[in-house]
Amino acid sequence: MQYLVGVDxxxxxxxxxxVDKKANLRGKRTFSTTSFKGKTALINGIVSQIENLISxxxxxxxxxxxxxxxxxxxxxxxxxxxxxxxxxxxxxxVPLGTILKKRLxxxxxxxxxxxxxxxxxxxxxxxxxxxxxxxxxLGTGVGGGLILDGKLYRGSSYAAGEFGxxxxxxxxxxxxxxxxxxxxxxxxxxxxxxxxxxxxxxxQKTLITKLVKGDLSKIxxxxxxxxxxxxxxxxxxxxxxxxNKVGIGLAGVVNLLNMEKIVIGGGVAEAGKVLxxxxxxxxxxxxxxxxxxxxxxxxxxxxxxxxxxGAATLVLYxxxxxxxxxx
Amino acid sequence: MQYLVGVDxxxxxxxxxxVDKKANLRGKRTFSTTSFKGKTALINGIVSQIENLISxxxxxxxxxxxxxxxxxxxxxxxxxxxxxxxxxxxxxxVPLGTILKKRLxxxxxxxxxxxxxxxxxxxxxxxxxxxxxxxxxLGTGVGGGLILDGKLYRGSSYAAGEFGxxxxxxxxxxxxxxxxxxxxxxxxxxxxxxxxxxxxxxxQKTLITKLVKGDLSKIxxxxxxxxxxxxxxxxxxxxxxxxNKVGIGLAGVVNLLNMEKIVIGGGVAEAGKVLxxxxxxxxxxxxxxxxxxxxxxxxxxxxxxxxxxGAATLVLYxxxxxxxxxx
Numbered sequence: 001m002q003y004l005v006g007v008d009x010x011x012x013x014x015x016x017x018x019v020d021k022k023a024n025l026r027g028k029r030t031f032s033t034t035s036f037k038g039k040t041a042l043i044n045g046i047v048s049q050i051e052n053l054i055s056x057x058x059x060x061x062x063x064x065x066x067x068x069x070x071x072x073x074x075x076x077x078x079x080x081x082x083x084x085x086x087x088x089x090x091x092x093x094v095p096l097g098t099i100l101k102k103r104l105x106x107x108x109x110x111x112x113x114x115x116x117x118x119x120x121x122x123x124x125x126x127x128x129x130x131x132x133x134x135x136x137x138l139g140t141g142v143g144g145g146l147i148l149d150g151k152l153y154r155g156s157s158y159a160a161g162e163f164g165x166x167x168x169x170x171x172x173x174x175x176x177x178x179x180x181x182x183x184x185x186x187x188x189x190x191x192x193x194x195x196x197x198x199x200x201x202x203x204q205k206t207l208i209t210k211l212v213k214g215d216l217s218k219i220x221x222x223x224x225x226x227x228x229x230x231x232x233x234x235x236x237x238x239x240x241x242x243x244n245k246v247g248i249g250l251a252g253v254v255n256l257l258n259m260e261k262i263v264i265g266g267g268v269a270e271a272g273k274v275l276x277x278x279x280x281x282x283x284x285x286x287x288x289x290x291x292x293x294x295x296x297x298x299x300x301x302x303x304x305x306x307x308x309x310g311a312a313t314l315v316l317y318x319x320x321x322x323x324x325x326x327x
Numbered sequence: 328m329q330y331l332v333g334v335d336x337x338x339x340x341x342x343x344x345x346v347d348k349k350a351n352l353r354g355k356r357t358f359s360t361t362s363f364k365g366k367t368a369l370i371n372g373i374v375s376q377i378e379n380l381i382s383x384x385x386x387x388x389x390x391x392x393x394x395x396x397x398x399x400x401x402x403x404x405x406x407x408x409x410x411x412x413x414x415x416x417x418x419x420x421v422p423l424g425t426i427l428k429k430r431l432x433x434x435x436x437x438x439x440x441x442x443x444x445x446x447x448x449x450x451x452x453x454x455x456x457x458x459x460x461x462x463x464x465l466g467t468g469v470g471g472g473l474i475l476d477g478k479l480y481r482g483s484s485y486a487a488g489e490f491g492x493x494x495x496x497x498x499x500x501x502x503x504x505x506x507x508x509x510x511x512x513x514x515x516x517x518x519x520x521x522x523x524x525x526x527x528x529x530x531q532k533t534l535i536t537k538l539v540k541g542d543l544s545k546i547x548x549x550x551x552x553x554x555x556x557x558x559x560x561x562x563x564x565x566x567x568x569x570x571n572k573v574g575i576g577l578a579g580v581v582n583l584l585n586m587e588k589i590v591i592g593g594g595v596a597e598a599g600k601v602l603x604x605x606x607x608x609x610x611x612x613x614x615x616x617x618x619x620x621x622x623x624x625x626x627x628x629x630x631x632x633x634x635x636x637g638a639a640t641l642v643l644y645x646x647x648x649x650x651x652x653x654x
Contacts, residue, residue: 074617149476155585162582165582178615179614252492253583255490257480258481258484288505289505294486
């Protein structure tokens with residue numbers, strides 16, 4: 001059996017695992033990004049974790065087909081350069097792919113975390129077989145990855161897919177990206193929570209207040225969902241409103257890209273039916289008839305391991321491409 | 328010298344011409360779409376016009392590489408089926424490509440009019456050499472065509488590219504497509520004119536009123552531009568506002584697709600510098616730094632003949648693809 005190594009680099013944790021060609025995981029481990037002080041220590045940490053992962057499973061490096069890495073932000077895929085890592089201050093424009101390839105002697109591919117998730121979902125998850133697909137994550141940020149004409153679409157400077165920064169209003173709340181009224185500025189975790197807190201402070205009655213025992217700083221999307229499951233009307237309205245905002249943004253993408261599938265993952269997607277119904281309703285209302293009829297909105301399937309599986313899938317994807325261009 | 332035939336089907340006129348492989352036109356002719364009563368008469372008209380065009384230029388059918396047709400709306404490219412033609416009431420789901428191929432014995436390719444324009448601009452015009460590009464037309468409607476990863480991107484039901492129906496506001500004016508607050512609902516010709524008329528009726532002083540001698544029904548985008556060139560402040564504001572709306576829509580596409588080029592054509596694009604400056608300003612303000620830096624906004628180059636040249640380019644494009652897949 002041949003294995004891939006998947007590496008999922010996040011702001012808080014780095015996860016890695018051996019992954020077989022059917023997306024089964026083996027030897028998964030997690031270590032804290034923040035426990036490494038600086039760029040060099042982190043790179044050394046990744047190298048020794050990978051070596052250790054391989055040997056601890058009784059394997060040798062030559063049994064590894066390749067290493068796939070998902071990292072936040074735009075990635076220059078030619079050198080696997082990761083521009084920034086939030087918790088590693090001296091990390092600037094690091095050609096992680098080139099470095100790891102040299103140190104480990106195994107092919108390494110690096111791409112944006114949502115791009116690799118999109119690949120994972122289209123190979124093994126909810127997007128299986130889709131030719132044109134948008135995969136989005138709803139969480140702290142709102143990310144996106146595009147499969148177009150059966151290939152990962154990266155754009156002219158490898159920065160494509162930023163669904164979270166499609167504006168859905170002329171005026172509106174300021175967004176982290178420097179613009180305003182972006183999808184993320186309405187439905188990013190902190191914006192949702194901020195809105196709920198403001199409403200409660202203005203006298204809104206809701207079960208949420210009781211669930212956090214009056215401590216509004218404890219409100220999270222999970223708490224809002226808990227209240228919604230207990231039939232709290234306000235919580236339901238929150239998710240319907242989030243779904244409407246996401247759906248307006250998606251309606252524009254549906255008209256522009258006429259995809260057959262939209263795969264939605266991330267913590268906020270756990271809000272479930274009330275959210276998805278509202279998203280679908282907005283698309284039906286706002287997108288043109290033909291593309292609206294063509295598109296299916298589904299929940300991501302790979303869940304918590306989507307980053308790892310996606311990273312490993314990147315290796316499969318890149319090696320397939322190389323084989324096609326050789327023939 | 329081998330020739331292509333380009334056919335540009337519009338609501339009012341059908342244009343056709345012989346086109347060589349360098350996009351030079353020969354024997355261009357125009358006939359009125361509306362002079363044909365019904366589907367069969369129109370198809371016969373197209374067939375005889377094409378035959379006549381070829382023979383009148385001293386050519387034979389076997390000297391024609393192929394016929395390319397641009398038609399309004401989504402086109403099922405497999406059979407060249409044009410779903411609707413506004414002025415031909417009994418035109419419903421007509422497989423124009425299949426019919427013409429049979430009648431004329433020459434390869435026929437049919438696609439959406441803005442898709443073929445995008446191909447024309449990327450082969451011979453302002454988009455020359457672009458790998459990722461959005462081509463839009465600003466006129467009665469707002470259309471779009473996408474070149475992604477060097478290929479025409481058509482979407483899962485051949486309906487992609489509808490930039491005009493990307494919503495840029497949560498609430499807003501009703502759009503022809505049934506939705507509201509779409510780009511087109513702000514910047515389609517009739518919406519621009521309607522806004523100007525309303526402002527003048529509410530007491531707005533502008534040179535426009537004088538230019539139409541008080542007959543507000545005579546206001547057109549050209550008149551607004553004439554006033555703007557004569558330094559009318561209100562007319563300038565109109566174009567700045569149109570540019571801002573177009574730019575907000577484009578900022579979203581830039582973040583989503585990270586193209587290197589946006590090509591803008593259509594009558595409204597003639598508003599020139601004031602409009603383009605305003606579009607660029609909105610993109611710079613609203614799009615993310617990296618993709619905003621990557622994209623260039625330019626005016627379409629092929630002008631009045633872009634439909635014809637684009638239609639002929641479709642033949643070149645499709646035959647190139649066939650050759651690639653044969654090898």
